[in-house]
């Protein structure tokens with residue numbers, strides 16, 4: 001992982017602003033998240049978190065996660081923003097996804113940008129690595145941080161250790 005500086009930081013701020021525009025569209029009642037995937041200075045995939053196909057019948061945002069069995073490894077009813085962005089890129093720009101960069105942002109309920117803690121979502125970390133995304137970018141309180149997707153997946157599995 002590395003914190004970005006200089007021209008790369010200016011570029012990253014631009015993409016984080018684009019990512020927050022996606023997050024504003026989230027309908028999740030628990031967390032508003034957005035993600036975009038960028039390759040060669042172009043957005044090739046984007047997404048926000050919400051129930052699958054926006055079906056209210058599938059919404060369980062406010063369920064206590066303790067109601068699920070341990071085997072239910074993803075206790076979030078909503079499709080993750082990163083999953084949506086990856087699916088979008090695969091559908092529309094599958095030839096460009098290799099060596100791309102994924103940005104992720106979370107907003108508060110007033111649509112102000114929040115900083116992210118350490119990575120922990122192993123569903124998204126595996127998927128990003130598997131489809132060939134090169135870097136996963138988060139906004140930490142220390143700054144904008146780019147992770148190689150291999151280390152991002154490792155760090156996610158090591159969360160809390």
Ligand SMILES: [Zn+2]
Nearest residue numbers: 028029061078
């Ligand atoms: Zn939700």
Ligand SMILES: [Zn+2]
Nearest residue numbers: 080121123124
């Ligand atoms: Zn995730």
